[in-house]
Amino acid sequence: MSLFDDIALPPTAASAAGEALIEGLNPPQREAVLHHGSPLLIVAGAGSGKTRVLTHRIAYLLAERNVQTHQVLAITFTNKAAAEMRERVQALIGPRAKAMWVSTFHSACVRILRREAGSVGLKSGFSIYDAADSQRLMAMVVRELDLDPKRYPPRAFSTQVSNLKNELVDEETFAARSAEGDHTTRMLASAYSFYQRRLRQANALDFDDLIMTTVNILQAFPAVAEHYRRRFRHVLVDEYQDTNHAQYVLVRELTRGVPAVTTQSGMSAAVPAAELCVVGDADQSIYAFRGASIRNIVEFEQDYPDARTILLEQNYRSTQTILQAANAVIAGNSARTPKKLWTDSGAGPQIVGYVADSEHDEAAFVARQIGDLRRDHGVTPGDVAVFYRTNAMSRAVEEVFVRVGLPYKVVGGTRFYERREVKDALAYLRVIANPTDTVNLRRIINVPKRGIGERAEACIAQLAEREGIGFVQALAMPQDAPGIAARSVTAITAFTRLLEDLRTVYEGGSGVAGLLEAVLEQSGYLAQLRGSPDPQDETRLDNLSELLSVAREFDEAAVADGVSTSLDDFLERVSLVADADEIPDHADEADGADQGVITLMTLHTAKGLEFPVVFLVGLEEGTFPHQRALTGGDPKELEEERRLAYVGITRARQRLHISRAVVRAAWGQPQYFPESRFVAEVPSALIDWQRVEPSRYGGADRSGDRAGARSGGRYGDREPALATLAARPGSRSPGNRPVIALEPGDRVSHDAFGLGSVVRIEGSGDKAMAHVDFGGGQVKRLLLRYAPLEKL
DNA sequence: GCACGAGCCCTTTTT
DNA sequence: GGGCTCGTGC
Numbered sequence: 001m002s003l004f005d006d007i008a009l010p011p012t013a014a015s016a017a018g019e020a021l022i023e024g025l026n027p028p029q030r031e032a033v034l035h036h037g038s039p040l041l042i043v044a045g046a047g048s049g050k051t052r053v054l055t056h057r058i059a060y061l062l063a064e065r066n067v068q069t070h071q072v073l074a075i076t077f078t079n080k081a082a083a084e085m086r087e088r089v090q091a092l093i094g095p096r097a098k099a100m101w102v103s104t105f106h107s108a109c110v111r112i113l114r115r116e117a118g119s120v121g122l123k124s125g126f127s128i129y130d131a132a133d134s135q136r137l138m139a140m141v142v143r144e145l146d147l148d149p150k151r152y153p154p155r156a157f158s159t160q161v162s163n164l165k166n167e168l169v170d171e172e173t174f175a176a177r178s179a180e181g182d183h184t185t186r187m188l189a190s191a192y193s194f195y196q197r198r199l200r201q202a203n204a205l206d207f208d209d210l211i212m213t214t215v216n217i218l219q220a221f222p223a224v225a226e227h228y229r230r231r232f233r234h235v236l237v238d239e240y241q242d243t244n245h246a247q248y249v250l251v252r253e254l255t256r257g258v259p260a261v262t263t264q265s266g267m268s269a270a271v272p273a274a275e276l277c278v279v280g281d282a283d284q285s286i287y288a289f290r291g292a293s294i295r296n297i298v299e300f301e302q303d304y305p306d307a308r309t310i311l312l313e314q315n316y317r318s319t320q321t322i323l324q325a326a327n328a329v330i331a332g333n334s335a336r337t338p339k340k341l342w343t344d345s346g347a348g349p350q351i352v353g354y355v356a357d358s359e360h361d362e363a364a365f366v367a368r369q370i371g372d373l374r375r376d377h378g379v380t381p382g383d384v385a386v387f388y389r390t391n392a393m394s395r396a397v398e399e400v401f402v403r404v405g406l407p408y409k410v411v412g413g414t415r416f417y418e419r420r421e422v423k424d425a426l427a428y429l430r431v432i433a434n435p436t437d438t439v440n441l442r443r444i445i446n447v448p449k450r451g452i453g454e455r456a457e458a459c460i461a462q463l464a465e466r467e468g469i470g471f472v473q474a475l476a477m478p479q480d481a482p483g484i485a486a487r488s489v490t491a492i493t494a495f496t497r498l499l500e501d502l503r504t505v506y507e508g509g510s511g512v513a514g515l516l517e518a519v520l521e522q523s524g525y526l527a528q529l530r531g532s533p534d535p536q537d538e539t540r541l542d543n544l545s546e547l548l549s550v551a552r553e554f555d556e557a558a559v560a561d562g563v564s565t566s567l568d569d570f571l572e573r574v575s576l577v578a579d580a581d582e583i584p585d586h587a588d589e590a591d592g593a594d595q596g597v598i599t600l601m602t603l604h605t606a607k608g609l610e611f612p613v614v615f616l617v618g619l620e621e622g623t624f625p626h627q628r629a630l631t632g633g634d635p636k637e638l639e640e641e642r643r644l645a646y647v648g649i650t651r652a653r654q655r656l657h658i659s660r661a662v663v664r665a666a667w668g669q670p671q672y673f674p675e676s677r678f679v680a681e682v683p684s685a686l687i688d689w690q691r692v693e694p695s696r697y698g699g700a701d702r703s704g705d706r707a708g709a710r711s712g713g714r715y716g717d718r719e720p721a722l723a724t725l726a727a728r729p730g731s732r733s734p735g736n737r738p739v740i741a742l743e744p745g746d747r748v749s750h751d752a753f754g755l756g757s758v759v760r761i762e763g764s765g766d767k768a769m770a771h772v773d774f775g776g777g778q779v780k781r782l783l784l785r786y787a788p789l790e791k792l
Numbered sequence: 793g794c795a796c797g798a799g800c801c802c803t804t805t806t807t
Numbered sequence: 808g809g810g811c812t813c814g815t816g817c
Contacts, residue, residue, distance in 0.1 A: 078807075106807055131806075150801095207807065242807095289805065390804055395808090412806080446793095453793045487793090578807065604805045626804055644805080667802075667808080 018064040039304040040277040045341040046650035047317025059092035071233040074102040109214040127204040127437045128575040134206045141194045165208035166244040166291030211246040218253040240280035244291035319348025325682045330646040350688040354659040362661045363400035382596015385611040389624040411601040421540040428519040433567045448528040456488035513551040614652035619660040620673035645678045
């Protein structure tokens with residue numbers, strides 16, 4: 001029985017071949033594939049086959065609507081998703097899909113910028129700075145501006161600059177706008193413009209620049225814009241709910257039509273606006289923190305008045321139980337267009353719940369449960385995923401998995417390309433590709449140690465400033481640097497010589513791998529690691545050898561495709577891939593020996609994926625929803641947390657497990673956490689609790705226990721981990737208390753001062769402070785994080 | 793110039 | 808439990 005039974009005539013394709021391309025799709029899905037002309041918004045619930053629809057639509061355009069491959073631009077959220085989409089289209093219509101542009105926004109912009117960089121004075125071999133590089137550069141700028149990094153943290157500046165760029169606010173506009181602002185705003189403005197200047201000098205672009213600069217070029221150079229508007233007749237965007245303003249404008253610019261114009265060389269034909277098709281789910285918008293704007297999807301129909309909207313609500317992924325839980329949680333968000341996912345698959349097993357004493361106990365539960373599922377239901381490790389709110393939480397799970405011998409892979413976290421040794425090696429390559437890349441140059445100038453210290457570096461920087469030349473040029477004439485030691489001059493000469501030699505190696509046709517080998521060998525990097533007593537350096541060597549094989553693969557692929565290998569291409573690739581692009585393919589490995597590995601990742605990384613068995617750990621107030629969303633004072637943040645919960649729940653196909661730890665170590669110290677509100681929102685009939693919070697009363701009354709957890713651990717002595725903590729009531733080590741919510745007028749009790757009443761509260765979060773009147777004219781100011789206070 | 797240790801922030805989430 | 812900065816001693 002389906003909702004569509006009363007729809008008389010499902011859409012049909014024009015031809016038999018076309019009919020084959022929409023076979024097996026339900027009526028709204030077919031309609032989305034076949035839709036013609038006006039902009040199209042596909043509002044798709046979780047697991048409703050949106051990527052499938054997009055894939056089939058592209059195939060249909062190419063096979064049935066006479067669209068050329070080069071006329072299609074498809075934007076996905078990750079490179080991995082792009083690769084999959086290209087493969088699927090190929091499977092449907094053959095190899096000509098290969099030439100189609102399917103990529104992330106960032107990769108697409110790099111391709112455009114490579115061609116058009118000259119128009120904004122960039123050399124085409126520009127470096128791409130990731131978030132860490134940007135922060136490093138911002139730190140240099142803050143130092144240069146003589147600002148106190150404590151008052152003006154480069155991190156915060158970096159984020160704010162990123163936000164401005166996502167809003168397409170350039171540094172001049174911002175400087176003009178903030179001239180009247182407060183001191184911090186003006187400092188931010190100068191940091192922004194200095195930062196941009198330094199980026200340009202380094203011939204580098206940061207992640208946000210990739211989009212913003214592309215938009216700027218399209219808007220400033222009509223001929224360039226026209227080129228792409230004529231070219232792309234179909235623009236398709238997946239995960240539209242996670243696009244930011246700059247990306248929105250980029251899409252608008254690309255899809256605009258071209259009017260007919262008469263020029264000296266004749267008449268150019270008009271081109272109508274490109275067909276735009278976007279897919280998204282407002283309930284899965286989880287990237288507002290980096291500028292994603294839900295308005296892009298909610299107001300699509302206002303932005304494009306002739307737009308058509310198609311709703312996909314049937315879920316093909318999860319059981320009814322899982323969907324009910326997801327629907328219940330997301331319903332807690334106000335101001336959303338109600339959308340009810342439904343499925344005609346069965347109820348499936350109940351959600352399994354577990355309340356652990358500690359994060360170790362919780363991890364042990366996960367491991368036990370996986371063992372049971374393996375034994376009783378033939379579940380393989382590759383079927384299982386564990387999701388958590390923050391990267392740091394993977395550690396507890398990993399420890400247990402290592403101990404019991406479960407195979408796993410952590411996706412994200414300290415990413416491969418963010419490891420120190422990998423970044424160092426890549427910095428050498430970047431400097432060789434782009435000699436003006438100061439950030440990377442200064443990164444490796446003394447790595448491994450070669451006697452060019454801070455002092456020498458400062459002398460060179462001073463020389464550069466005095467002569468009005470770049471840092472690189474100054475480095476070529478160290479003897480002219482004011483006050484430099486003779487020893488340093490020798491060291492610097494040897495260093496520049498090294499770089500020249502390496503450049504020669506590459507120009508001699510070494511390929512990227514050959515160059516990388518030369519870098520590691522000749523710089524002494526390998527020698528240093530090999531000779532190190534630090535066991536960590538062992539894994540560093542492994543990582544470098546892994547990087548070397550990535551380079552080899554790249555060279556080989558270039559040879560196979562008959563393309564001339566380019567260092568720029570290699571660097572671009574490693575700059576833009578996330579570890580999310582290396583998620584193991586679990587589904588198709590189930591034949592015998594290779595049973596895949598358990599996937600560990602954050603909820604954010606989980607977007608767009610699905611697993612038969614999912615564990616959601618750390619469902620605690622303060623962990624998930626995250627403390628910052630609770631104390632930030634912005635209800636929007638809490639809504640985003642809820643959407644994140646919705647995303648997490650809907651990743652599961654068959655079995656969902658939710659768990660929490662009553663006590664979790666934060667900053668090395670144990671801290672109490674009450675149950676997450678998201679758990680309470682799931683109808684209790686859906687959950688099979690295997691263990692609930694232990695209480696001193698021995699009962700399973702969860703509401704009573706919650707109060708206990710909040711006010712400071714009255715726990716039974718059956719549970720060892722808790723007994724230890726409970727043994728010293730009121731004197732728990734400082735800094736690890738939950739910050740209790742207090743209001744003026746509340747009655748409180750203090751271990752030492754006795755009874756009192758709250759006069760006022762100042763600050764929030766970790767810095768929340770209460771003024772408490774304990775009588776006798778004694779008003780104490782107490783930091784809630786430290787004070788042994790209990791609300792009465 | 794560099795190695796080492798103490799003290800300091802930290803932690804959301806990522807293309 | 809970690810990564811970074813600063814001070815100290817060589």
